[in-house]
Amino acid sequence: MIKIAFLRRKCIGCNACVEVAPEHWVISKKDGKSYLRKSVKKGDYYLLELPDWEHERQTKAAELCPVRIIRVERGR
Ligand code: SF4
Secondary structure (H helix, E strand, C coil), X not given: CEEEEECHHHCCCCCHHHHHCCCCEEXXXXXXXXXXXXXXXXXXXXXXXXXHHHHHHHHHHHHHCCCCCEEEEXXX
């Protein structure tokens, strides 16, 4: 598994993550920020676990995020 942690309040709605993985990232019509589908809010972060094969794509989304608010880690 991989673990994604997303600091949503700092999102600037640039759409880069959505272009990389539209099944998981979507821009909210309410506030223009990205939303990580099926994630769970914990404090300031939205957390989600995905299968290992998502690692490359989600890492790419994290690298393309201009404000660096997506963190991707390998789970144990
Ligand atoms: S790439 Fe980063 S700043 Fe851009 S929409 Fe996604 S989370 Fe927000």
